[in-house]
Amino acid sequence: MAAARPRRHDPERRQRIVDAALRVVGARGIAGLSHRTVAAEADVPLGSTTYHFASLDELLVAALRQANEGFGRQLRERAELADLGGPSTDLAPVLARLMGEWIGGERTGVELEYELYLAALRRPALRPVAAEWTEAVTAALARHTDLVTARALVALMDGICLQVLLTDTEYDEEYARAMLTRLLAARPDAPGDPTSGVRRVSSDSPGPSTDT
Amino acid sequence: MAAARPRRHDPERRQRIVDAALRVVGARGIAGLSHRTVAAEADVPLGSTTYHFASLDELLVAALRQANEGFGRQLRERAELADLGGPSTDLAPVLARLMGEWIGGERTGVELEYELYLAALRRPALRPVAAEWTEAVTAALARHTDLVTARALVALMDGICLQVLLTDTEYDEEYARAMLTRLLAARPDAPGDPTSGVRRVSSDSPGPSTDT
Amino acid sequence: MAAARPRRHDPERRQRIVDAALRVVGARGIAGLSHRTVAAEADVPLGSTTYHFASLDELLVAALRQANEGFGRQLRERAELADLGGPSTDLAPVLARLMGEWIGGERTGVELEYELYLAALRRPALRPVAAEWTEAVTAALARHTDLVTARALVALMDGICLQVLLTDTEYDEEYARAMLTRLLAARPDAPGDPTSGVRRVSSDSPGPSTDT
Amino acid sequence: MAAARPRRHDPERRQRIVDAALRVVGARGIAGLSHRTVAAEADVPLGSTTYHFASLDELLVAALRQANEGFGRQLRERAELADLGGPSTDLAPVLARLMGEWIGGERTGVELEYELYLAALRRPALRPVAAEWTEAVTAALARHTDLVTARALVALMDGICLQVLLTDTEYDEEYARAMLTRLLAARPDAPGDPTSGVRRVSSDSPGPSTDT
DNA sequence: AATGAATGAGCATTCATTCAT
DNA sequence: TATGAATGAATGCTCATTCAT
Numbered sequence: 001m002a003a004a005r006p007r008r009h010d011p012e013r014r015q016r017i018v019d020a021a022l023r024v025v026g027a028r029g030i031a032g033l034s035h036r037t038v039a040a041e042a043d044v045p046l047g048s049t050t051y052h053f054a055s056l057d058e059l060l061v062a063a064l065r066q067a068n069e070g071f072g073r074q075l076r077e078r079a080e081l082a083d084l085g086g087p088s089t090d091l092a093p094v095l096a097r098l099m100g101e102w103i104g105g106e107r108t109g110v111e112l113e114y115e116l117y118l119a120a121l122r123r124p125a126l127r128p129v130a131a132e133w134t135e136a137v138t139a140a141l142a143r144h145t146d147l148v149t150a151r152a153l154v155a156l157m158d159g160i161c162l163q164v165l166l167t168d169t170e171y172d173e174e175y176a177r178a179m180l181t182r183l184l185a186a187r188p189d190a191p192g193d194p195t196s197g198v199r200r201v202s203s204d205s206p207g208p209s210t211d212t
Numbered sequence: 213m214a215a216a217r218p219r220r221h222d223p224e225r226r227q228r229i230v231d232a233a234l235r236v237v238g239a240r241g242i243a244g245l246s247h248r249t250v251a252a253e254a255d256v257p258l259g260s261t262t263y264h265f266a267s268l269d270e271l272l273v274a275a276l277r278q279a280n281e282g283f284g285r286q287l288r289e290r291a292e293l294a295d296l297g298g299p300s301t302d303l304a305p306v307l308a309r310l311m312g313e314w315i316g317g318e319r320t321g322v323e324l325e326y327e328l329y330l331a332a333l334r335r336p337a338l339r340p341v342a343a344e345w346t347e348a349v350t351a352a353l354a355r356h357t358d359l360v361t362a363r364a365l366v367a368l369m370d371g372i373c374l375q376v377l378l379t380d381t382e383y384d385e386e387y388a389r390a391m392l393t394r395l396l397a398a399r400p401d402a403p404g405d406p407t408s409g410v411r412r413v414s415s416d417s418p419g420p421s422t423d424t
Numbered sequence: 425m426a427a428a429r430p431r432r433h434d435p436e437r438r439q440r441i442v443d444a445a446l447r448v449v450g451a452r453g454i455a456g457l458s459h460r461t462v463a464a465e466a467d468v469p470l471g472s473t474t475y476h477f478a479s480l481d482e483l484l485v486a487a488l489r490q491a492n493e494g495f496g497r498q499l500r501e502r503a504e505l506a507d508l509g510g511p512s513t514d515l516a517p518v519l520a521r522l523m524g525e526w527i528g529g530e531r532t533g534v535e536l537e538y539e540l541y542l543a544a545l546r547r548p549a550l551r552p553v554a555a556e557w558t559e560a561v562t563a564a565l566a567r568h569t570d571l572v573t574a575r576a577l578v579a580l581m582d583g584i585c586l587q588v589l590l591t592d593t594e595y596d597e598e599y600a601r602a603m604l605t606r607l608l609a610a611r612p613d614a615p616g617d618p619t620s621g622v623r624r625v626s627s628d629s630p631g632p633s634t635d636t
Numbered sequence: 637m638a639a640a641r642p643r644r645h646d647p648e649r650r651q652r653i654v655d656a657a658l659r660v661v662g663a664r665g666i667a668g669l670s671h672r673t674v675a676a677e678a679d680v681p682l683g684s685t686t687y688h689f690a691s692l693d694e695l696l697v698a699a700l701r702q703a704n705e706g707f708g709r710q711l712r713e714r715a716e717l718a719d720l721g722g723p724s725t726d727l728a729p730v731l732a733r734l735m736g737e738w739i740g741g742e743r744t745g746v747e748l749e750y751e752l753y754l755a756a757l758r759r760p761a762l763r764p765v766a767a768e769w770t771e772a773v774t775a776a777l778a779r780h781t782d783l784v785t786a787r788a789l790v791a792l793m794d795g796i797c798l799q800v801l802l803t804d805t806e807y808d809e810e811y812a813r814a815m816l817t818r819l820l821a822a823r824p825d826a827p828g829d830p831t832s833g834v835r836r837v838s839s840d841s842p843g844p845s846t847d848t
Numbered sequence: 849a850a851t852g853a854a855t856g857a858g859c860a861t862t863c864a865t866t867c868a869t
Numbered sequence: 870t871a872t873g874a875a876t877g878a879a880t881g882c883t884c885a886t887t888c889a890t
Contacts, residue, residue, distance in 0.1 A: 013854090029334045031243065034880060047855040050882065111333060118330050120378040121323060122241045131379035152391040155371030156364070162374075163367055166332040167343035179364040182395050246863060259872035262865080437875090453758045455667065458859065471876040474861065535757060542754050544802040545747060546665045555803035576792070576815040579799055583791030586798075590756040591767035603788040606819050670884060683851035686886080 010044075014052045017042045021063045026112040030060070030119055057125040064116040064126055068133045074098065091144050091153075092184055096177035099157060103164055103171045114165060145184060152183050226264050228254045233275045238324040242272070242331055269337045276328040276338055280345045286310065303356050303365075304396055308389035311369060315376055315383045326377060357396060364395050434468075438476045441466045445487045450536040454484070454543055481549040488540040488550055492557045498522065515568050515577075516608055520601035523581060527588055527595045538589060569608060576607050650688050652678045657699045662748040666696070666755055693761040700752040700762055704769045710734065727780050727789075728820055732813035735793060739800055739807045750801060781820060788819050 010016075020042030024033050033056065035049045042049070053059035103110055117133065120126035134154060141150035156179060164171045232254030236245050245268060247261045254261070265271040315322055329345065332338035346366060353362035368391060376383045434440075444466030448457050457480065459473045466473070477483035527534055541557065544550035558578060565574035580603060588595045656678030660669050669692060671685045678685070689695040739746055753769065756762035770790060777786035792815060800807045 010854090031334075035882080036879075045855050047857090047884095048853095051854060054882085056881070115333055117378065118333065118374075121327055121330065121374075122243075124380075127378060127380045131381070134375060134379055148387060148390075151375070151387075152368070152372075152394075155375055155391070156368045157371070158374055159367030159369070159371035160364075162330075162333075162370055163346060163363070166329065166339060167346055168336075168339045169343070175360060175363075178360075179367070179395065182364075182397075183391065185394075247865095248863070257872050263871060268864090434875095455758075459861085460858075469876050471863095471878090472874095475875060478861090480860075539757055541802065542757065542798075545751055545754065545798075546667075548804075551802060551804045555805070558799060558803055572811060572814075575799070575811075576796075576818075579795030579815070580788070580792045581795070582798055583793070583795035584788075586754075586757075586794055587770060587787070587791055590753065590763060591770055592760075592763045593767070599784060599787075602784075603791070603819065606788075606821075607815065671886095672884070681851055687850060692885090 013044060013048060017044060017049055017052055017059070018062045018066055021059050022067060022112065025063065025116065026108045029111075030115055033060070057123060060116065060119065060123065061125055061129055064119075064129045065132075067113050067116050068129070068136070074102070091141070092177050092180035095141075095153065095157065095180055096173045099161060099176055100171055100173040103161060110161075110165065114161070149183060153180060156180060156183060225256060225260065229256060229261055229264055229271070230274045230278055232256075233271050234279060234324065237275065237327065238320045241323075242327055245272070269335060272328065272331065272335065273337055273341055276331075276341045277344075279325050279328050280341070280348075286314070303353070304389050304392035307353075307365065307369065307392055308385045311373060311388055312383055312385040315373060322377065326373070361395060365392060368392060368395060437468060437472060441468065441473055441476055441483070442486045442490055445483050446491060446536065449487065449540065450532045453535075454539055457484070481547060484540065484543065484547065485549055485553055488543075488553045489556075491537050491540050492553070492560070498526070515565070516601050516604035519565075519577065519581065519604055520597045523585060523600055524595055524597040527585060534589065538585070573607060577604060580604060580607060649680060649684060653680065653685055653688055653695070654698045654702055657695050658703060658748065661699065661751065662744045665747075666751055669696070693759060696752065696755065696759065697761055697765055700755075700765045701768075703749050703752050704765070704772075710738070727777070728813050728816035731777075731789065731793065731816055732809045735797060735812055736807055736809040739797060746801065750797070785819060789816060792816060792819060 017038060021033060021038045024037050024041050028037070035046060035056070038059070039046045039049045049059070053062065116126075117130055120130035138147065138150045138154050141153055144150075145153070157176075160171075160176050160179070163169065229250060233245060233250045236249050236253050240249070247258060247268070250271070251258045251261045261271075265274070328338075329342055332342035350359065350362045350366050353365055356362075357365070369388075372383075372388050372391070375381065441462060445457060445462045448461050448465050452461070459470060459480070462483070463470045463473045473483070477486065540550075541554055544554035562571065562574045562578050565577055568574075569577070581600075584595075584600050584603070587593065653674060657669060657674045660673050660677050664673070671682060671692070674695070675682045675685045685695070689698070752762075753766055756766035774783065774786045774790050777789055780786075781789070793812075796807075796812050796815070799805065
């Protein structure tokens, strides 16, 4: 039993620790992440975790960065695969579907990614990574619409997912699609755009004029 | 049960503990909340906290419920004060301004409310309270538009706030106003609406039912 | 073995911990003092030490205070026993002898008391206790001479002891007696004082004000 | 042995480590000194510190030796500069002033030198160095008085400094001068000296021999 | 000769919980 | 009913040391 751990040179040690950390957070939440739990999960000595990651924040940063690959990569791939040649509004159903698949998947994975992401609220160390993720996703979407709209799409998607996750309600893909569509359809440069006043409106002028 | 008859000798004891809990979470995060820290902050005996709140989750529920009064009440009051008689699109600048004031306020208070809200992700006990809050805000907004749109407005606002808080970026009121406007302007009953597929709903059901 | 520790109510617990702390410091130095070592030495659960003394500093304060009784009480008793009716210079041999006995005793005890005392250099929490000790000893000596001289006697004794302890040299009682005598004999108000020139020697100001 | 041939590729490496050790002890005390902290402070690899100084004691010896240069050199220079041709009592104000300047300087530096010096209490390895320092200072002072008196002057100065440092009281230069004066004025060769029993010694032996 | 990697022991401290009033 | 005392487990983290280059 004790004899089974003579491995000194283990170049993948660091990676295994990050993987273990993700499993631990997935199963028990960030609150359940400790040097000890991750060491046990990774089957490495306790000292090994503190050696590779001087603080838990450091480990969380690595974990979040790795988790970002999940949804982010999916989204980018999907958005690209869609190969949208037509009007950008076509993006909405793709995104709504993607959200549905993601949220409908294993609850554990979804919670894990969101929990890591939201942890940036209280841990400044995670904010750059959270920003990276947002930027990456936004940039991916911006290929099919403008940057401002892309950012709003991401915000809306975040908000919709949170509503589902925080209030124990069902994800409604049709509703999501419709709302994403509104953000896309009403772009200033969209033909027949009802919110073309956006640019005109500054500080205190009346709300963006909508045509009737 | 223990919590069911809290005000016996010191009727304010329970309330003082909740207040202290909010201060503790505000200052040190949920991770910093313990029977001990809250007892010290409330200046009550340690045993008193375990007596009134058998578990920390119970205390968190009470705290979240109380915190909800903050932004929620502000939003409802503001929305009502606006006394919008005209087109519902006028709602956007009001909300954008309100968000700006809220987010521009004390970071501590903002973090506190969001942290409690987001904690529902991992604590099922908090979800009903989180749902209450969402429902209340949505209902308030629904007085000026339809329920589906209201729900999306809340989602978008959540998403925008999170982007600001998680990525350490500045809040852009103009951007927020414009995006909220898009959601409002493109309602199904707005003429020329490209998303006319979504009908106005008035039901109270969690997920807005949509037809195709 | 494990069954041998069912004692919940132990009113002397606190005192036993302090005693154990003194033994630990005596044997292994302050550097060897930890909640664990003291718990083991006192044969109490680890949590018991942190419960009674929230920090190690707190424990050190209690230990130093208790250690002060040692030499301090001896000195006061001895000084009183001497029942000096004659000129205060008689104090010198008494003190020199006392130092000799103290320093010639168990090295462990001597080191312990000095180490705790000197620890005040870096631990502000100990300074009030160190000051208490100095004041007490000074006051005891002041009964046989003036306050200023008493303070100097203490300082000289400290310095002589340190020389012995830090440089591994023998204590020379005769030398100590002679030097203490000089401090006593040369008091401004001592008859035939050869240092009545104190004032004369100093460049500008009169000697330190001494109470009489 | 490892330390015996330190300057091979990086001849300043060893010196840099000692300098860093002094900074570390100054800032965090001896308790804060470790191979890691000093390596970080010196900006050298961890292994380098263990290579050049096999044990922390070894490093402390080097640090103490270097620190000794501080006050010791100052004192010697000052005492020499004074170029006292007159009666030795003139030494007192010079020493009192020097103490005042030293103690009134940066607390960090003062604490550092004293802490290293006092550490000899528990670390036999440091005692020879502490003895060296005492001998050097004593010898310097002995040029202006006899050896026995010089030793007592050093002891009194140590005691006075410690009182100030350990009890958070103000240094009283006038008081120090007066007490040093007493030690000097009452020398055996001073006329009417009540302590004529102590002969002047010139030997180099550790303890001043006295007859009765 | 010199150093990065690695590890098990130990640290102060916090904690939920239990128990005896 | 309410609460101080008590405790064993767990936490993040630092460390001297060992080992394999």
